[in-house]
Amino acid sequence: MPRVKRGTKRRQRRKKILERASGYFLTKSKLYRAAKESVERGLKFAYTGRKQKKRQYRAIWIVRIGAAARLHGISYNQFISGLKKAEIGLDRKVLADIAVNDAAGFAALAETAKKANTKAKAA
Numbered sequence: 001m002p003r004v005k006r007g008t009k010r011r012q013r014r015k016k017i018l019e020r021a022s023g024y025f026l027t028k029s030k031l032y033r034a035a036k037e038s039v040e041r042g043l044k045f046a047y048t049g050r051k052q053k054k055r056q057y058r059a060i061w062i063v064r065i066g067a068a069a070r071l072h073g074i075s076y077n078q079f080i081s082g083l084k085k086a087e088i089g090l091d092r093k094v095l096a097d098i099a100v101n102d103a104a105g106f107a108a109l110a111e112t113a114k115k116a117n118t119k120a121k122a123a
Helices: 007-020 033-071 076-085 094-102 102-120
Strands: none
Touching: 007 033, 033 076, 033 094, 033 102, 076 102, 094 102
């Protein structure tokens, strides 16, 4: 069986890790083993961070919608419930944008939600 020395492939792999670790403190940016551990750890945090970012944005949207709904005399829960009963299929991202940029449009949505809630209670 022929002998394999891996010269260029090994160098490429190590170079890629060390480039990703540039800017890390002391050994973590200089020595391969420490750099590899730090880069893998950083990539793990980056992966979970991408998931957390989605949760955080949704939380911000909910806060914005709730604040705007309270200005129109309705709670967030009643607002969302009323929109579902009125069969208005806007997601929270769009609702938050309307709440921030279009006060008149949000007021109309709030009135629609209130009417849908009162109709549901009457029925």
